Amino acid sequence: xxxxxxxxxxxxxxxxxxxxxxxxxxxxxxxxxxxxxxxxxxxxxxxxxxxxxxxxxxxxxxxxxxxxxxxxxxxxxxxxxxxxxxxxxxxxxxxxxxxxxxxxxxxxxxxxxxxxxxxxxxxxxxxxxxxxxxxxxxxxxxxxxxxxxxxxxxxxxxxxxxxxxxxxxxxxxxxxxxxxxxxxxxxxxxxxxxxxxxxxxxxxxxxxxxxxxxxxxxxxxxxxxxxxxxxxxxxxxxxxxxxxxxxxxxxxxxxxxxxxxxxxxxxxxxxxxxxxxxxxxxxxxxxxxxxxxxxxxxxxxxxxxxxxxxxxxxxxxxxxxxxxxxxxxxxxxxxxxxxxxxxxxxxxxxxxxxxxxxxxxxxxxxxxxxxxxxxxxxxxxxxxxxxxxxxxxxxxxxxxxxxxxxxxxxx
Amino acid sequence: xxxxxxxxxxxxxxxxxxxxxxxxxxxxxxxxxxxxxxxxxxxxxxxxxxxxxxxxxxxxxxxxxxxxxxxxxxxxxxxxxxxxxxxxxxxxxxxxxxxxxxxxxxxxxxxxxxxxxxxxxxxxxxxxxxxxxxxxxxxxxxxxxxxxxxxxxxxxxxxxxxxxxxxxxxxxxxxxxxxxxxxxxxxxxxxxxxxxxxxxxxxxxxxxxxxxxxxxxxxxxxxxxxxxxxxxxxxxxxxxxxxxxxxxxxxxxxxxxxxxxxxxxxxxxxxxxxxxxxxxxxxxxxxxxxxxxxxxxxxxxxxxxxxxxxxxxxxxxxxxxxxxxxxxxxxxxxxxxxxxxxxxxxxxxxxxxxxxxxxxxxxxxxxxxxxxxxxxxxxxxxxxxxxxxxxxxxxxxxxxxxxxxxxxxxx
Numbered sequence: 163x164x165x166x167x168x169x170x171x172x173x174x175x176x177x178x179x180x181x182x183x184x185x186x187x188x189x190x191x192x193x194x195x196x197x198x199x200x201x202x203x204x205x206x207x208x209x210x211x212x213x214x215x216x217x218x219x220x221x222x223x224x225x226x227x228x229x230x231x232x233x234x235x236x237x238x239x240x241x242x243x244x245x246x247x248x249x250x251x252x253x254x255x256x257x258x259x260x261x262x263x264x265x266x267x268x269x270x271x272x273x274x275x276x277x278x279x280x281x282x283x284x285x286x287x288x289x290x291x292x293x294x295x296x297x298x299x300x301x302x303x304x305x306x307x308x309x310x311x312x313x314x315x316x317x318x319x320x321x322x323x324x325x326x327x328x329x330x331x332x333x334x335x336x337x338x339x340x341x342x343x344x345x346x347x348x349x350x351x352x353x354x355x356x357x358x359x360x361x362x363x364x365x366x367x368x369x370x371x372x373x374x375x376x377x378x379x380x381x382x383x384x385x386x387x388x389x390x391x392x393x394x395x396x397x398x399x400x401x402x403x404x405x406x407x408x409x410x411x412x413x414x415x416x417x418x419x420x421x422x423x424x425x426x427x428x429x430x431x432x433x434x435x436x437x438x439x440x441x442x443x444x445x446x447x448x449x450x451x452x453x454x455x456x457x458x459x460x461x462x463x464x465x466x467x468x469x470x471x472x473x474x475x476x477x478x479x480x481x482x483x484x485x486x487x488x489x490x491x492x493x494x495x496x497x498x499x500x501x502x503x504x505x506x507x508x509x510x511x512x513x514x515x516x517x518x519x520x521x522x523x524x525x526x527x528x529x530x531x532x533x534x535x536x537x538x539x540x541x542x543x544x545x546x547x548x549x550x551x552x553x554x555x556x557x558x559x560x561x562x563x564x565x566x567x568x569x570x571x572x573x
Numbered sequence: 574x575x576x577x578x579x580x581x582x583x584x585x586x587x588x589x590x591x592x593x594x595x596x597x598x599x600x601x602x603x604x605x606x607x608x609x610x611x612x613x614x615x616x617x618x619x620x621x622x623x624x625x626x627x628x629x630x631x632x633x634x635x636x637x638x639x640x641x642x643x644x645x646x647x648x649x650x651x652x653x654x655x656x657x658x659x660x661x662x663x664x665x666x667x668x669x670x671x672x673x674x675x676x677x678x679x680x681x682x683x684x685x686x687x688x689x690x691x692x693x694x695x696x697x698x699x700x701x702x703x704x705x706x707x708x709x710x711x712x713x714x715x716x717x718x719x720x721x722x723x724x725x726x727x728x729x730x731x732x733x734x735x736x737x738x739x740x741x742x743x744x745x746x747x748x749x750x751x752x753x754x755x756x757x758x759x760x761x762x763x764x765x766x767x768x769x770x771x772x773x774x775x776x777x778x779x780x781x782x783x784x785x786x787x788x789x790x791x792x793x794x795x796x797x798x799x800x801x802x803x804x805x806x807x808x809x810x811x812x813x814x815x816x817x818x819x820x821x822x823x824x825x826x827x828x829x830x831x832x833x834x835x836x837x838x839x840x841x842x843x844x845x846x847x848x849x850x851x852x853x854x855x856x857x858x859x860x861x862x863x864x865x866x867x868x869x870x871x872x873x874x875x876x877x878x879x880x881x882x883x884x885x886x887x888x889x890x891x892x893x894x895x896x897x898x899x900x901x902x903x904x905x906x907x908x909x910x911x912x913x914x915x916x917x918x919x920x921x922x923x924x925x926x927x928x929x930x931x932x933x934x935x936x937x938x939x940x941x942x943x944x945x946x947x948x949x950x951x952x953x954x955x956x957x958x959x960x961x962x963x964x965x966x967x968x969x970x971x972x973x974x975x976x977x978x979x980x981x982x983x984x
Contacts, residue, residue, distance in 0.1 A: 173783050175609045176752070177600025178792055180593050184614070189588025198586045199621060203595070203612035210610060234766065273767075314784070316959060341587070355645070372584055373725075381589055436854075436875070442861025443847075443854030446875040450853025451962050453928055461881035464847070464857040464873035466866075470914055503881055517864055548727065551862050 163196045163333065166222045168214060170229035170239055171313060172205035183228045183318055190322070192383070194330050195337035196224065206230060211242035219246070219306050224330070229313030231296035233276040239310050240281060243301055249283040257281075257288055261295060289325045293317040300329070339385045340392040344403055345417065346410040347377030347563050354378045357406050367395045369403070375552075376419055376559045377412070409572050412563055419562035420448045420455075426569045427458040427507075434565075435503035436462035437474060437495040439486065440513040440528065441554045441561075448558050460503040471495065475502050485521045487512050489540040492531030500533045508533040511561050515550045526553055530561045532568055539568060574607045574744065577633045579625060581640035581650055582724060583616035594639045594729055601733070603794070605741050606748035607635065617641060622653035630657070630717050635741070640724030642707035644687040650721050651692060654712055660694040668692075668699055672706060700736045704728040711740065750796045751803040755814055756828065757821040758788030758974050765789045768817050778806045780814070786963075787830055787970045788823070820983050823974055830973035831859045831866075837980045838869040838918075845976075846914035847873035848885060848906040850897065851924040851939065852965045852972075859969050871914040882906065886913050896932045898923050900951040903942030911944045919944040922972055926961045937964055941972045943979055950979060 167188065169181040184201045191198050199222070204214045211230070218225045230239030244251045257280035265272040279296050282288050289298030289309075294317040299310040309326055311318045346354065351373045355362070358380070362369055367384035380403060384395035404411060413422050427434055438445045446462035449455055465471040468486055472478045475498030476491065484490040495510025509532055516525025526545040532538065541564045545556045567573075578599065580592040595612045602609050610633070615625045622641070629636045641650030655662045668691035676683040690707050693699050700709030700720075705728040710721040720737055722729045757765060762784045766773070769791070773780055778795035791814060795806035815822060824833045838845055849856045857873035860866055876882040879897055883889045886909030887902065895901040906921025920943055927936025937956040943949065952975045956967045978984075 173781055173792070174596070175599055175612065176603065176781075176792065176794075177596040177598070178754075178781070178783060178790075179785075180591060180596040181612075182591050185585070185588040185591040187588070188586055192587065199616065199618075200625070201586065201592075201614035205610065207610075214611070273763075343589075370584055370587075370589070372589055379589075381584070381587065383587075441858070442866075442870075443857030443873055443875065446854030446877075447852070447858050447965070450875075450877065450926070451965075453961060455853075456877055459853075459877050461877040462854055462875035464854065464861075464875070466857075466861065466870050466872040470872035473913075502884075515861070550864060554858070554862070 163224055163335070164222045165191060165196045165198050165224040165226060166200040166202065166218045167198065168218060168225060168227040169201065169203045169313075170206065170211065170227055171203075172207075172236070174203045175205045183313065183315060186315075186319070187226055187228070187322065190327065192339035192341060194327070195334050195339060196330065206236040206238055208238045208242055208245065211238055212246050215242055215246050215308070219308065223306060225306070225308045227308065227310045228318055231279070231298070231310060231312045233273070233279055233295065235275075240278065240283075240299065243286075243299065243308055243310065244283050247283060247285060247301070247303060249285060251278070251281040251283055253277060253280050254282050254288065257297060264295060289321055291317055291321055293320055298325070300326075336387060337385065338387075338389050338392045339383055340389070340396055341381055341383045342396055342400060343415050344380040344382065344400070344407070344411055345374075345377060345413040346380070346407055347412055347559070349378060349407070349410050351378050354380070354407070358403065361399070361402060361406075364399075367399045369399070375555055376563075412566060418451075419559050419566065421452050423562050423566050423569070424449070424452040424455055424458065426566065428454070430569070432506040432569075433458050433460050433504075434507050434509065435460045435499040435505035436509045436511075437465055437471070437476075437499035438462065438511040439465050439471070439495075440515040441511050441557050442466065442515070444554045445509065445511055445558045445561055448562065460505045463499060463502070465495065471498075474498050485523075487514055487521050487523050487527060487529065489529045489531070489542060492529035493533065493538050493540050494531070496531035496533035497538060506534060507565070509561055509565055511557055513553075513557060515553050517550070528557045528560065530557070530564050532565060534568075539564075574605075574635055574746070575633045576602060576607045576609050576635040576637060577611040577613065577629045578609065579629060579636060579638040580612065580614045580724075581617070581622065581638055582614075583618075583647070585614045586616045594724060594726065597726075597730070598637055598639070598733065601738065603750035603752060605738070606745050606750060607741065617647040617649055619649045619653050619656065622649055623657050626653055626657050626719070630719065634717060636717070636719045638719065638721045639729055642690070642709070642721060642723045644684070644690055644706065646686075651689065651694075651710065654697075654710065654719055654721065655694050658694060658696060658712070658714060660696060662689070662692040662694055664688060664691050665693050665699065668708060675706060700732055702728055702732055704731055709736070711737075747798055748796065749798075749800050749803045750794055751800070751807055752792055752794045753807055753811060754826050755791040755793065755811070755818070755822055756785075756788060756824040757791070757818055758823055758970070760789060760818070760821050762789050765791070765818070769814065772810070772813060772817075775810075778810045780810070786966055787974075823977060829862075830970050830977065832863050834973050834977050834980070835860070835863040835866055835869065837977065839865070841980070843917040843980075844869050844871050844915075845918050845920065846871045846910040846916035847920045847922075848876055848882070848887075848910035849873065849922040850876050850882070850906075851926040852922050852968050853877065853926070855965045856920065856922055856969045856972055859973065871916045874910060874913070876906065882909075885909050896934075898925055898932050898934050898938060898940065900940045900942070900953060903940035904944065904949050904951050905942070907942035907944035908949060917945065918976070920972055920976055922968055924964075924968060926964050928961070939968045939971065941968070941975050943976060945979075950975075
């Protein structure tokens with residue numbers, strides 16, 4: 163089955179919002195054996211919307227739209243589908259009643275402009291939307307399907323998971339595309355490409371190479387008539403990739419540096435504490451993005467001034483002798499965090515987030531200290547990115563993967 | 574001038590990466606008086622790429638592409654443009670020499686596959702790329718322009734700012750679209766829509782209403798033959814919007830909750846310290862995303878366990894009597910942060926980030942405490958979002974805007 167996605171909304175064309183819905187939907191299609199060839203963004207203009215829908219419907223079996231289902235005059239997805247198919251929108255009494263009831267429960271009456279959210283065309287069926295006022299549309303005619311979902315992320319996610327994906331699964335011809343993502347760090351994209359070159363010419367399974375904030379990712383994909391057959395193709399390829407890249411690999415699929423470290427800490431019954439200056443709390447925040455992190459994370463100190471560092475246990479003489487941005491201070495911060503917060507392991511980050519240099523050190527300079535009962539280590543890095551949030555994020559990735567290597571004894 | 578954007582890369586169609594380049598470019602076109610009607614994503618397939626380029630070129634004066642300029646066989650943007658125009662790609666000796674020199678400086682020789690990055694078609698000119706091996710292409714024929722830039726964000730940004738935008742500005746007919754974004758919080762989208770309804774029917778200037786993580790944003794846009802004329806249209810509309818929405822407005826344009834609070838603190842010479850549990854450091858990290866935040870931010874404590882809270886100055890009896898997730902503990906955390914870190918103002922956040930309830934309280938429950946020399950306040954909120962990172966982010970926005978209102982004396 164060939165699909166394409168239409169993201170509808172003038173605010174996307176103004177660059178006001180980034181269309182993340184399309185990527186989310188796109189990532190779910192391969193497992194259904196659906197090929198995606200195009201994603202198009204079009205504004206809230208009925209003429210261009212009809213034109214775009216027509217072309218998409220001509221060249222694809224399935225057209226998935228997001229956005230334009232609200233109650234306002236700018237929301238034109240329903241009108242465009244009706245015009246394209248030459249059908250009339252009619253109010254469905256049950257939908258109207260459900261909508262009015264929804265407003266009554268909030269203690270208000272339904273504005274009449276919302277009534278169009280209770281309509282459907284004869285070729286269509288409404289798709290329930292438990293999280294909002296806009297039902298989706300499933301419109302099927304002449305062997306082509308148009309699925310329209312709201313642009314509001316949380317409404318769309320639920321509608322897809324509970325309504326759209328199950329229906330599409332029923333239509334699937336059984337072809338399956340399976341993928342596995344292998345995540346590396348410490349090697350450049352060109353080097354990874356070169357190392358893997360003997361494998362890159364394969365057309366099934368395939369390998370894609372992508373640069374991400376936490377390193378180079380490899381996407382292994384296999385297409386086959388069944389799930390087990392696709393899995394066998396992947397299983398044949400993965401060990402070859404792992405042998406070539408070895409310890410540069412730190413994770414796979416949904417794993418993040420923080421989930422990987424979290425699993426290791428939990429498994430070993432070790433606790434963690436942090437002290438950070440240039441990353442300003444982002445290290446602690448990343449650690450606590452993982453559900454269940456309270457079982458191993460004691461807490462952190464954001465020591466944005468030297469005074470706070472010293473009061474939290476860093477020796478003032480260390481800062482004076484080596485500077486706040488130094489390997490010695492990073493190690494002292496790690497040791498102080500460990501001690502002050504009664505943790506097995508302490509991590510300390512100090513550096514220059516920019517835009518101005520500090521103590522004569524350039525933005526992007528970072529030192530990561532690690533302290534355990536046994537020993538202390540330090541990692542020195544230079545991050546050549548132009549803005550504070552990016553430098554902070556990269557520093558946090560470096561710190562977490564440094565801790566991971568330490569826990570696994572990888573030098 | 575009518576434009577469209579093509580994002581090129583199979584990894585986007587797999588949902589492996591979100592196309593943020595298009596939104597970035599899109600946001601820069603209005604000031605050049607360029608209208609954007611379509612954004613299309615297409616994979617690394619020459620046939621579909623040529624088809625998409627042809628349609629884009631037929632209906633637009635300017636086609637801007639990103640991606641597909643790398644050295645590999647998958648990188649087909651140049652080949653597709655050459656095929657579309659029926660022109661031959663030829664190696665430019667100066668580009669080849671620059672490329673070889675680039676590799677020599679790295680101490681390696683150029684792989685022959687990189688040679689295609691030194692090519693151009695007769696209707697085209699190479700656009701220098703100081704940050705990478707792939708020059709861009711500016712191809713102009715029969716009154717249509719194709720501008721091709723690399724997909725790597727940092728390379729593309731610099732190429733756009735220094736090369737592409739200046740050339741486009743020279744072509745501009747003088748029409749200018751100016752925009753101003755007004756940011757509100759505490760009102761729902763439908764309510765804002767209703768309050769502004771007398772203004773929403775205007776076609777120039779226009780108002781767009783968008784829901785964001787930090788509240789409802791309004792985009793005011795005006796189109797005119799000159800910058801001053803467009804500015805006058807905006808200046809006429811903005812006071813009307815401000816009168817209707819009053820204190821719900823907290824910022825404009827590039828302002829963020831953290832930059833708004835930061836400016837107020839800096840202006841008044843006040844310092845800030847934080848203690849957070851459920852947000853796990855994200856509050857401190859957001860505060861320190863602002864350049865210059867070290868002048869007012871003392872630091873923060875991430876008190877992920879009750880033990881850390883108590884050791885940092887929260888009375889154990891408060892936690893015992895009211896729970897760790899309570900208004901009383903939030904206030905005690907704020908007061909302890911203020912005292913422990915010697916700041917003028919303390920902010921404390923406690924709550925349930927989920928996915929599991931805590932102390933019988935549901936995920937999304939948050940309490941934000943504020944302590945100054947004068948008084949203590951608390952804000953209680955419920956955040957109905959399904960995942961930890963979203964709940965954390967919304968809680969941080971609430972905390973920062975709560976502090977902003979306090980500093981401005983807004984009840």
